[in-house]
Amino acid sequence: MTDNNLFWNASIDELKKGYIYDYNKDTYVCLICGKTMENGVIHEYNNQLLTCRKRMEYHIDKDHGGIFNFLISLNKKYTGLTDNQKEILECFYNDMNDKETAKKLSISQSTIRNYRFKLREKEKQAKIFTILMDLTARHSDSNKLVEPHKTATMIDDRYQITKEESEKIIKRYFTEEGGLKDLPSKEKRKIIVLRHIADNFKPNNRYSEKEINRIIKRIYDDYAIIRRYLIEYGFLDRTKDCTYYWVK
Template sequence: MSGDEIFWTASIDELSRGYIYDNDNDKFICLICYKDYENGVIFKRGEELLEAKKAIVHHITDMHGSMFNYLLNMGKKHTGLSDHQRELMSLFEKSLSDKEIEKKLDISPSTIRNHRFKLREKEKQAKIFLTIMSLLNEDKGKSNEKELIHIHKEATMVDERYAITKEEKEKVLATYFKHGLDGPITSFPSKEKRKIIILQEIVKRFDKNRGYSEKEVNEILKSIYSDFVTIRRYMIEYGFMDRNKDGSEYWIK
């Protein structure tokens, strides 16, 4: 299961705490960066020696802060929240009173109450929607080729281009990776959906837990396709990869 699948299939409780337990491999996996901590291994944190479960809890706090802030800042395309709602929720989380929020944002008490009401209604709607989707998908034993693939969390443009079924994905990969998924591609597609599918596969060649020089990125992409500059540009444009301002370091988002 890919990192994005792990994130999007996590339960509400798992998203709240920031990690899942992978029963098959007996390890805990961070839902933000997918770093894993194997059970039975002792991990060092400063002068402390920690078991896997405690180590991942500290990892999330040390490296990512709070899950509340991480999820809240994922953006409207994932949360459905406006910038104003996000700002208010951030203040609610800090347990500020309505009077303190009123002074801080220069808004009326009735506006704050109205936002609280709307957020509670949104919560009720979300519960009903999740229940409906759970009932719709409860037949887990049936293979569904029409099931849509997961979108990576850092996607810069979430629209109909990402409406890709698993069946479509398999066909595109078989068409372009004629020598297997570890080999090169025969050409780079012009159609948006196909680009996304190919880029999702290419990103697997990179380690998410390290940085790369531009030369290292180019070498990896050269082994996939001759026009590596175009692929590198699309990797950044579609939110799979990022780089610092001078281009001296690249990393998987």
């Protein structure tokens, strides 16, 4: 799973590339999976010597199928696109003209032209909305909603969590040493607690069940229930035989 703050705080240009450059660590970071590559290192790939940036571009293209395919496959909660709109955009992305698109999707060319118009209108609305949200955010950082993790099994009112609310819950349920005092029963609080615990696991790392248990047990004695919730709520994934776990 991608670091949500990293992904959602990236600029539009960075999102289009699929990676950012971390000036503090002098590394390139994939916004999809969190993979890092140290700047200045020459990478060998398919009998080619590549710079770090170029290798990251190859990684996004070859390992993730490109940033377009990743973004278009996101949940409708994030894209706001219907299945038909996704199909139309995929055709446009592949340089198909109206006639070719109409034939592939078995609809009329006039319908395609209508989709083009509606999508352009949607683009204009998105620009204005982005500006309005940016201006609003400058006035109230504490009321800013915390982005739900993209692999959440179901996104609903439980995920309407402000930054201030998240900080209060973490302070209430965790000790200064990082231990969990008690597992909350209310869903919204539970999600905040689980997200905080999930931050203890690194993207791209594969953990054995024993390692997972050890990390969780440092935080809460009943590691089995926390491990189960991390899976159920989409923070972690695992192999069918439970041999390995990883950040989803």
